[in-house]
Amino acid sequence: MTFPTGQGKPESLTGSTLTPQQALQLVFPNPSLLAELERLRINAGVQIKGTLAGKRRSSSLGGSQEFADYRPYSPGDDIRRIDWNVYGRTGKAFMRQYWDEQELHVHLYVDVSRSMAFGDEEENKAYYALRLAACLGYIGLSGDDRVSMQLFRDRIIGELPPLHGRAASAKLFQFVAETMRQTKEAPPANESILDTTDMASPFKATAALPRRAGTTWIFTDAMFEQGIHEALVTFIAARQHVVLVHLLSQDEVEPNLSGELNLIDSERGTGKEVAIGHKLLKEYSQAVASFQHELKRICAELGAVYLFVNTDTPLEETIRTTFLSANVLNK
Template identity: 60%
Template sequence: MSEAHNHSPIQKLNAEEALRLLFPDMSLLGRIEQLRIASRSKVKGTLAGKQRSVSLGGSQEFADYRPYAPGDDIRRIDWSVYGRTRRAYVRQYWDEQELIVHMYVDVSRSMSFGAQETNKLQYALRLAASVGYAALCGDDRVAMKLFADRIVQELPPVHGRASSPKWFQFIADATRSIDYGQSSESDLSALDLSAVFQAPGVLPRRSGVSWLLTDAMFEEGIEAAIVSLQAAKQQVVLCHLLSPAELDPELSGELKLIDSELKTGKDIAVGHRLLSDYRKAVSEYIEQLKYLCAERGVIYVFVNTGISLNDTIHHILLPEQTLAGKS
């Protein structure tokens, strides 16, 4: 995989500095620790963890009965059932497997649009850091890929709470390095989302949950990208981020608007009617994405970056059952 090119080296942050950068409000970490990533269905895995797999094994969560067969462990015979039926049945339990969470974060030029306090890229990375930390606290595995028209940086799967410093440091360093070179990088535009997921090694090799964090400003390829992830046995969460300035722009007069991806410009007269048509188009696009996700069985989460990260996690993600309280 290729990496983003920086014009001068940036000193890496230590774990404490990374935490301060990503979580100015450190109390949020404590609340995230009480959450865990939820899987809609049982996940097939190969390593011990806390998610139920489609295989049956040695956990303590009851799954079903089956008739006794020679060679079965007689300790699993349910004698109360035998007493009622005079037939021997063996108790089966769900095999508990870890969940693998893949975070795909859009770092194309359009993601850096807006004021610093509502910047979509910074918000997406902090949100990904939060979701990933919840997964690590649940003893799951989490990986991250940053993409524009291709994967530009990636962190292979890390496991468990002990890996959280590595997780935070990667995201904090990526936040600074991508932001540092964003304005001068000519190769961080992206028009076709599906092209990213057609490259070798981009799709997960094991079933799990994939989060796609993006402003969805692509000319094509969103549905094809979702289909590719689902073909890789992923439960997909589309996290659609827009800034307040994109939802309700405060513009007027004769302006030259610059395409953030292509860097092309267009002179335009901005008035009340044009802004009204624009807001309607944005609303219709959001509804189209919602419909697409509902049709494909994908969880759609809309994020206004003008809302605090704390509120996004607790008031948007929880009702969607994307994060669930620990049992």
């Protein structure tokens, strides 16, 4: 599939459905990044087992053309796989074994709760997370992996069924762009405040979890009162190699605030009068650092990968440095 390479603002987005060009421009304001993404591959984390042929080396042996090992000949074996050179040297028959190649299933989960809307209207955490997920999805599709995406708040609220092949990237971009547009719209006046304090809540339904072994990427600001450890355990039990991408804006990492302020909880809509000074800001910074350290500890304990992303960092830099240096992506 061919995409336009021109840059600039998206065309009018007032229609009910975005055109492929509008979707691409919204998701990738700089479409030249696509060529760079095509050269990357998602690290599966572990050798994979599966039933669908692909380009990944599995931990099982099969019929690909990549040599794995020898084993002694047993009656009934296909004599065409005997290595006659070894037989000529040793007088013993050994069978050549080959690695089975399976496709990787990449599952992308994006937090679109209200706290993710914090920040600039055009560059909030939800926008950044969705664009980042689109990058990972495009890398997967370009590498012949199978890619799916789910959106969650207190429950799964949107799903993109599994896609395969680079030609399917238009569907991925369309889904991401439509989600970006919807998150920009204000919720209806009669919509109740969602309870998004438990991260495990959206994944308690069996249908919310991956059905096949693979790798799961979770994009979230992790602003939950509980359930983070439980959610990660749930995915690992579903045979997933988990990558937790923790996103915060620069204003959340180092808020530039002072004086008597009424701080509003973006999830519950409740407010609290707070006197902000140097001491409180220092305590806040320590609390943020402590929370990041705890998330990293939990992930290390469970065998998951923790990545922190400041959403003020250009998307290209996050891909080139944070992800590549963590070995979750390979060139």
